[in-house]
Amino acid sequence: MDQLLVALDVETGRRALELADTLADFAGGFKIGSRLFTFEGPPLVRALVDRGARVFLDLKFHDIPNTVAQAVDAAVRTGAWMIDVHASGGTAMMREAVRAGREAADRLRRPAPILVGITVLTSMDDAGLRETGVERPLLDQVVALARMAKAAGLHGVVASPHETASIRAACGPELTIVTPGIRSASAGGAKHDQTRTMGPAEAVRAGASYIVVGRPIIAAPDPRAAAAAIVEELRIEVEP
Numbered sequence: 001m002d003q004l005l006v007a008l009d010v011e012t013g014r015r016a017l018e019l020a021d022t023l024a025d026f027a028g029g030f031k032i033g034s035r036l037f038t039f040e041g042p043p044l045v046r047a048l049v050d051r052g053a054r055v056f057l058d059l060k061f062h063d064i065p066n067t068v069a070q071a072v073d074a075a076v077r078t079g080a081w082m083i084d085v086h087a088s089g090g091t092a093m094m095r096e097a098v099r100a101g102r103e104a105a106d107r108l109r110r111p112a113p114i115l116v117g118i119t120v121l122t123s124m125d126d127a128g129l130r131e132t133g134v135e136r137p138l139l140d141q142v143v144a145l146a147r148m149a150k151a152a153g154l155h156g157v158v159a160s161p162h163e164t165a166s167i168r169a170a171c172g173p174e175l176t177i178v179t180p181g182i183r184s185a186s187a188g189g190a191k192h193d194q195t196r197t198m199g200p201a202e203a204v205r206a207g208a209s210y211i212v213v214g215r216p217i218i219a220a221p222d223p224r225a226a227a228a229a230i231v232e233e234l235r236i237e238v239e240p
């Protein structure tokens with residue numbers, strides 16, 4: 001199912017590819033994070049792309065605009081379909097990321113990558129945010145960063161499912177919203193270290209365009225069955 005992005009948070013490329021093969025008919029794409037990418041690099045992204053998979057390269061770029069532009073260009077060359085940057089890197093940085101993504105894709109005659117902005121990490125709370133000098137409430141900061149990301153030309157944002165409805169209300173129906181922190185009874189019920197969770201269908205109902213699911217699928221005794229259960233929940237929501 002298109003909306004389900006599976007986080008391949010495993011130690012080796014070999015295990016990631018095994019999982020990708022196992023889950024191919026259920027996943028709308030696979031997320032590669034900094035751990036796996038640091039260890040396995042672009043060949044793993046290419047191996048997934050060669051299998052026909054969409055890859056969300058979750059490296060959360062945050063640097064000066066020129067460096068982020070070059071990193072986005074490199075990410076497009078790996079074949080990534082979705083790429084993220086920190087919205088708190090600022091408007092100029094996000095604009096450069098969009099420009100670089102579009103130019104690299106044009107050069108390679110491919111569709112432009114979907115660029116999404118991280119708003120506030122779900123590991124942060126109001127107190128942690130205040131420590132960094134941000135005085136307004138966390139939800140206000142999330143919505144402000146989402147508005148900034150949209151104005152800078154990003155296609156969307158990454159946010160907790162609990163923030164989705166406020167972002168949707170502020171930024172409209174076109175913005176892509178990607179939400180991790182998905183848990184449900186059908187996925188085994190364990191929350192792991194995620195605190196503010198939501199079920200898959202509930203997250204889509206709240207306005208998520210894509211949900212990112214890691215451990216409820218990849219750490220399940222039967223990852224295929226776990227993915228199938230989530231797809232079934234989503235199908236009921238998307239095709240009532």
Ligand code: C5P
Binds near residue numbers: 122182212
């Ligand atoms: O295993 P789980 O379903 O919690 O995996 C969620 C994935 O989404 C992980 O790769 C995690 O790093 C990522 N993520 C997150 N919260 C964010 C951004 C990314 O959990 N705000």
